[in-house]
Amino acid sequence: MVYHEDENGYVSPESDEMEETRTEVEQAATFDRAKFLKKLGSTVFASLLVPAVFKDQFSAKANDPADTAPEFPILPEPTEDEDILVRMMRDVQRAMKKPVDQRRWSMVIDLRKCVGCHSCTISCAAENKLPDGVIYRPVMEEEIGTYPHVSKRFIPRPCMQCDEPPCVDACPVNATWMRKDGIVEIDYKQCIGCRYCITACPYGSRVFDSGFSYMDGLPSKGEAYLSPEGAIVYEKAPAYEYGKKMPREDHQSPIGNVRKCHFCLHRIEKGLLPQCTVSCIGRATYFGDANDPESLVSELIGKPNIMVLKEEMGTKPKVYYLV
Amino acid sequence: MAQVRNKREGLFWFLAIACFAIGLIGIYDRLVHGHVNANYGSYIPWGLWVAAYIYMIGLSAGAFVMSSLVYVFKVKAFKKIGKLSLLVALATLVGALVTIWMDLGHMGRAWRLMLKTNFMSVMGWMVWLYSAYFILLIIELWLAMRSDLVRCSQESGLRGKICSFLLFGNKDDSPERQAKSARLLTILGTIGIPLAIAFHGSVGAIFGVVGARPYWHSGLTPIIFLIGAFLSGGALLTFIAANWAPNKGTDEHRSMIVLLGKLLLAMLAFDTLLEYAEITVGLWQSVPEEADALKMVLFGDFWWVFWIVHVGLGIVVPALLLIFKGKSVRAVAVAGALIAVTFLAVRLNIVLPGLSVPEMEGLLHAYSTRGLTFDYFPSVSEWLVFIWSISLAGLIFLLGKTYLPILDDKGNESLS
Numbered sequence A: 001m002v003y004h005e006d007e008n009g010y011v012s013p014e015s016d017e018m019e020e021t022r023t024e025v026e027q028a029a030t031f032d033r034a035k036f037l038k039k040l041g042s043t044v045f046a047s048l049l050v051p052a053v054f055k056d057q058f059s060a061k062a063n064d065p066a067d068t069a070p071e072f073p074i075l076p077e078p079t080e081d082e083d084i085l086v087r088m089m090r091d092v093q094r095a096m097k098k099p100v101d102q103r104r105w106s107m108v109i110d111l112r113k114c115v116g117c118h119s120c121t122i123s124c125a126a127e128n129k130l131p132d133g134v135i136y137r138p139v140m141e142e143e144i145g146t147y148p149h150v151s152k153r154f155i156p157r158p159c160m161q162c163d164e165p166p167c168v169d170a171c172p173v174n175a176t177w178m179r180k181d182g183i184v185e186i187d188y189k190q191c192i193g194c195r196y197c198i199t200a201c202p203y204g205s206r207v208f209d210s211g212f213s214y215m216d217g218l219p220s221k222g223e224a225y226l227s228p229e230g231a232i233v234y235e236k237a238p239a240y241e242y243g244k245k246m247p248r249e250d251h252q253s254p255i256g257n258v259r260k261c262h263f264c265l266h267r268i269e270k271g272l273l274p275q276c277t278v279s280c281i282g283r284a285t286y287f288g289d290a291n292d293p294e295s296l297v298s299e300l301i302g303k304p305n306i307m308v309l310k311e312e313m314g315t316k317p318k319v320y321y322l323v
Numbered sequence B: 001m002a003q004v005r006n007k008r009e010g011l012f013w014f015l016a017i018a019c020f021a022i023g024l025i026g027i028y029d030r031l032v033h034g035h036v037n038a039n040y041g042s043y044i045p046w047g048l049w050v051a052a053y054i055y056m057i058g059l060s061a062g063a064f065v066m067s068s069l070v071y072v073f074k075v076k077a078f079k080k081i082g083k084l085s086l087l088v089a090l091a092t093l094v095g096a097l098v099t100i101w102m103d104l105g106h107m108g109r110a111w112r113l114m115l116k117t118n119f120m121s122v123m124g125w126m127v128w129l130y131s132a133y134f135i136l137l138i139i140e141l142w143l144a145m146r147s148d149l150v151r152c153s154q155e156s157g158l159r160g161k162i163c164s165f166l167l168f169g170n171k172d173d174s175p176e177r178q179a180k181s182a183r184l185l186t187i188l189g190t191i192g193i194p195l196a197i198a199f200h201g202s203v204g205a206i207f208g209v210v211g212a213r214p215y216w217h218s219g220l221t222p223i224i225f226l227i228g229a230f231l232s233g234g235a236l237l238t239f240i241a242a243n244w245a246p247n248k249g250t251d252e253h254r255s256m257i258v259l260l261g262k263l264l265l266a267m268l269a270f271d272t273l274l275e276y277a278e279i280t281v282g283l284w285q286s287v288p289e290e291a292d293a294l295k296m297v298l299f300g301d302f303w304w305v306f307w308i309v310h311v312g313l314g315i316v317v318p319a320l321l322l323i324f325k326g327k328s329v330r331a332v333a334v335a336g337a338l339i340a341v342t343f344l345a346v347r348l349n350i351v352l353p354g355l356s357v358p359e360m361e362g363l364l365h366a367y368s369t370r371g372l373t374f375d376y377f378p379s380v381s382e383w384l385v386f387i388w389s390i391s392l393a394g395l396i397f398l399l400g401k402t403y404l405p406i407l408d409d410k411g412n413e414s415l416s
């Protein structure tokens, strides 16, 4: 896999179609690492490890040994009782073999299965190194009924990746757009931080990175076990959103930008599922390519109890809910 | 009399300089610490600064339209305050632009607004429109001053030097030259009227087109913005004309102020009517979110901003003054000042309630931390930056009036 560094110091894949342009030689070179990973047995587990392996690669030059990592995690043969995560990874990898404009990344959230644990919220924050004040996938809680017939409903709310996204038309500088695979992307280096798009999103999916730190105002070293001086390592760790390395430095993007969920595009393109999907303890979040009739999400989107939020807005979300 | 005037003049200078100096603390905080000490965030993305921006830009558009009464419609009664209104329009425009610049997440990328414009976005349009307006305003002001610049370039001292510099070497002030200036001014002023309407209308449309915020989403929004601009800008100009018009103390001045007062009363009535329509229709509960936002305005935590500041001090008191004391220059001036100052409350009540009603109810309690809250009150540094940009506009006005031939009267004759 070839990465190049642009003038801003970003290391990014050569193109969205990186997997298509890969040569056979490169694929052969991936073989060794593939064998190693296979030995790890549990593929789901392996999928969690792969990002760690891959991250080294962002700083690697071409032809480094790190380049020999497999293209995607190796998945076992399908079985009757396999975890749906494995099936969905297979769906993702199949979709990644198609040209980008034929993919249609979609998410289905089964509200009957969601237990309101907020794992997805937190794992998303960890994956994308979200600072204080920035959250991509809050879980909204609703109380239904009156005593003694009361229940609670939990509604995780990622960005809906609308097919008709009002946020995109709002942006005065073309810093946000819908990609060919349906994901609404923000270019942090172009966004001027006017926040007009936040007002335009009917779902509150866009947030502003004010530059807060979770460490603000904590007791310093000597007074506390985990001092800001130590914990800041976590907060300064670079995020890899959109496959670009983004260290957290004062006045530098993404500080001062509007941010939002991107279905973990950087993971999908490595054949992995979005972090929220992997971390969902109730297996309530499904992810895949809605253009692929074989995929699990296509199956679910065809159910009669499917719905989208605020359908009347005409935004055509690609996040669906099973109720 | 002269002493009183000097005292008052000194007070204005003192206020402007003091606020400017104190406000610098806020500017320092904004430039060094970014947005960390501001209270707007993700759920309330726009706060005091955006309200201040639309407030000042409204003052500018309003003052500009007053100047076109002189240069386009040749209204004799106002010819003495043509230059004054252009200067007010310029000063408030600069204040507005600086405020919104501070509000950007990345100030260094402001140029993208011009060079990477997305014309699908109303905000993209707005930037081009007010850039054009800015340039037009400067040229108009220069043309309006030109004749007096020639005269004042003879003076010794700083003012004379500035005047002769601004002539760029051409001291010709023949009647032909004056006629040319007058003609150009009429043309520019004529272009300026639709431009001012379009650009302030587009500021209103920024809010009007947002379907996600029912409180803003109305065809009436840009119109209310415009009428509000004419009212607040006209009010500010009335106050300024009462204090600084070149013919102050004459009968001509008195009758001009009385006429301005009448105009103001008419605009106040029309603006109140529009507002009444917007509120009553919105309260009808057909769109619950809009009704919620309106209830927040009328009966929420900040009810006093609407009832006391806006309705009380911004409508009732000035209306009473204008109706019963409309012949007194002082009363009209006070009415103008009240309307102009309290109009910030109107602008705040446009921006904030539209944002304070959660787009999804569950968001209110889903995740609470700084920035992810629907409560908002401007922070100290937001207030400081606000004070700074208002005083910046004030200083530009005071300096302009002192060092430019804004109040010189001779040239006015030839232009209108």
Ligand code: SF4
Binding pocket: A158, A159, A160, A161, A162, A165, A166, A167, A168, A184, A200, A201, A202, A203, A204, A205, A206, A260, A315
């Ligand atoms: S959910 Fe909001 S941010 Fe996401 S695409 Fe739709 S309008 Fe844009």
Ligand code: SF4
Binding pocket: A170, A171, A172, A173, A174, A175, A176, A186, A190, A191, A192, A193, A194, A195, A196, A197, A198, A257, A258
């Ligand atoms: S905040 Fe950024 S992405 Fe959003 S509208 Fe402004 S420039 Fe565009």
